[in-house]
Amino acid sequence: MKVRVLGCGPSNGIPSLSRGFGLCDANNPKNTRTRSAVLIETNDGKRILIDSDPEIRLQLIKAGSPHIDAVIYTHGHYDHMGGADDLRSYSQEKNTSLPIYLTKANAEHFKELLRYLFKNDNQSHLFDLHIIEPYKPFYVGNNEIIPIRQYHGVDRTDPNCLSMGYRIGNFAYSTDVKEMDPKGFELLQGIDTWLLGVVTTRENNKHIHLSKALEWIDYIKPRQTYMTHMGLRMDYDTLCKELPESIRPSYDGFEFTV
Template identity: 35%
Template sequence: MIIMGTGTSVGVPVVGCQCMVCRSQNPKNQRTRTGVLIRGPQGEFIIDAGPELRLQLIREDARLIQAAVFTHAHADHILGLDDLRVFGYQMNAAVPLYCEEAVEAQIRHVFSYAFTDPAIHTHQFAAPKLRFERIVPGQAFTVLGIEILPIRLKHGDLPVLGFRLGNTAFLTDMSTIPAESKELLHGLDTLVIDALRKEPHPTHLHVNAAVRLIHQLQPRQAYLTHMSHDLEYEALRNELPDGIEPAYDGLKITLT
């Protein structure tokens, strides 16, 4: 697993902001929108497709993205979807998108040109080739030989998904977790979890809330993601308990 982006919806630096974090020269304070790249024995796929997806994939030397899995349909998690266009044509097949019904509906709305009559396009490569695969919380599915368990989370009032891949879990964009979902997250080696800022937020975990949840779940190692410009990497790293660190763009995690 490669953490391609660790930033909140506007990224870091924030356009026009002159705060210390946004002006920082430390690359670990430069956060593109949140998402991950999974490299397995049968190929590469992504979880979420943020606006910088093309640049993230180039940075990580990705070769052929064969599928995408989605946590939810907010703009910072789907707007890079058109960057999968090249892969559909390389494979001469539609790229499968694994998501819930509500996410499919939003993707079809935002990227309507990908699902219209091909005759309206100016050339044969004008739209990505995409198809949908429905996923259901609590029902495991397999992508390129890797079993994935979707786990129900709440992002404010919005139902979203986190994912467990073996003993590694990715829980971004969340504020609460149902009790039955916690039962699916014991025995983790690695947990990547939302931590927007230090102050409470109505739809995201803040740092202290993330730390409390980490202590409940007791993974061997935890990383914070989806961070705003309120969090400076080195200062946060020094404040966190042992076994918890801020993630950064490009962080590599071995799936276990």
């Protein structure tokens, strides 16, 4: 399976409109980060997109405008879903509905965002929404995908506090996560490569920060971890110097094989 990090930036991207590059070296192109999304090409040739951030169109053009077989969402925040309208292009091209996998709550976010495409009956011929549930595997082609419940904050009673991580074979994508329940950690056991959202080096109320990420990595022990969703304190070269080879920052357009 081939994984391409389409974007590895935080919710405002880097440079951000108000704070520029922050502590990141503006001269290193790897520190210019669009919002986070991932493209996976499975061994049976399926292309799965995880999230459609506001820059998804340009990210996919840079990736060679590949056809997409399915889209999966982590959660409904603008920086992960805001580019959804651009996905219409795939349905129009083949005159079919693009399969979209997401939780019930995120389906509501999706329809709200594209209200003008979802008519009174709440249906759109462009998108085929499949409702998924945490820990209930689903398939795209021959590939089993396990949704992992994540807490995108500490208030577990808040429905907006949920996000989904995904395990596909020996690869897992976990971003916008602050806490994980024990079952989540159990399902991550044995992965080879982990793409993990680490927004900052300081305590943050919605995301894990670097030292917590290192604890999790030490517990799960993947062969290789790449970081994504990295913010203004996460300078590429500094992280490479400070961390072992088995933990690397990613960058926009970075590809790896699992």
